[in-house]
Amino acid sequence: MNYEEALNFIHGRTKFKKHPNLNTIKLLLKKLNNPQDKINGIHIAGTNGKGSTLAFLRNIFQAEGLKVGSFTSPFLIRFNERISVNGMPISDKEIVDLVSIIQPIVKCMDEELEHGGPTEFEIVTAMMFLYFAKHPVDIVLVEVGLGGLLDSTNVFKPKVSVITTIGYDHMKILGNTLGEIANQKAGIIKNNVDCVIGKLPSEALEVIKNVCYEQKSNLFVPEQDYFISDCNEKSWKENFSFSNNLISIDNLSINMLGQYQIDNAACAIETYIRYKKNNYQSINYKIIREGLINTFWAGRFEKLNDKPTVVIDGAHNEPAVLELSKLLKHHFSNNEIYIVLAILSDKQYLKMINTLANINNVHLILTEFSGPENRKSAALNHILEAVNAKHPVKFVPKWKIAIMKSVNEMSNDDLLLITGSLYFISDVRKLFY
Structure with missing residues (x-):
């Protein structure tokens, strides 16, 4: 198999599930010896801001000297971008190797399962988990594809769950009200796992609060648990200050324009802090500052x-x-x-x-x-x-x-x-x- 044949196999799969559950992806992963159980990850959902928040987080962790895996969608230039290490896409050969392992299993599942085998996104998700199980990194940042509850990535227990924003999009699949959409996003919240959120509408926030209460998960909310004050200077940078009950940092800068990018950066900082605190590790202000200013996310202004x-x-x-x-x-x-x-x-x-x-x-x-x-x-x-x-x-x-x-x-x-x-x-x- 060559690279083009591997991509043709992936893109040739059906795009949407005929089954409203996670049974198929779980079966595929079981046949791969459950690689999702071997990663140390953070799970990121949201209508918008997932990619930017992931990019800020990745650069903060990298500034600390850690090896950071990422799973994102869609790609801008090449498919390989979806699975990356320290921002560098994996190689064509690695794509081929992953498909070579997964393709025969998918073929058997096509024959065995009444509703057919895995979809394209289920296969790509399995490739990601398999890659990071075979090539361990310090932490994997996993971006949800669509929704959360029934998304193919929702098969591992993260160290922190993140929900960046909730708004009207993909309503045919996720629901017609903010409450219904929030319920889908809240599906990534796991028992006793901290959940960090961005600025959410009140209807969506109530849903998230209820799910966190049921799951015994600590919830961290902007303007309640962490705070942002921004500078109104007009330039190709955004400047702001961040504080919570543990730290206060002034004069932070990002090279991505928009109040929403300040919100995404603050969400990333709070996520980083909760991750470090849960692992009994110290928090370095310099690392946060350096990580933010070095963050770039293609296609975002x-x-x-x-x-x-x-x-x-x-x-x-x-x-x-x-x-x-x-x-x-x-x-x-x-x-x-x-x-x-x-x-x-x-x-x-x-x-x-x-x-x-x-x-x-x-x-x-x-x-x-x-x-x-x-x-x-x-x-x-x-x-x-x-x-x-x-x-x-x-x-x-x-x-x-x-x-x-x-x-x-x-x-x-x-x-x-x-x-x-x-x-x-x-x-x-x-x-x-």
């Missing part, structure tokens, strides 16, 4: 060019776009902002468009891209009349031409933001790297 400034951002649902609009209003109120926007058809795209189109200095161009596999890009030309915009909204079907048209209209002092989908900005990013 990532600057690709100066003069004019070109930025990509993976905001792909309404909660993320709301946070993005706050960032634009705070940091770029004196610039003309050109936004090239493409969104998957299963998202709340009209809400997302109107949120951005209502900013006074935003000029919006809607476009389309080739969505991943069976997920289509929204046909946004049909909704132009429904958009409530400050400036005329244009539709250009080919995204490369949409970007060129925007650049031709801009001055060097303007901002070009390309956003709407992680899959879309993955295509865009390839033009610059």
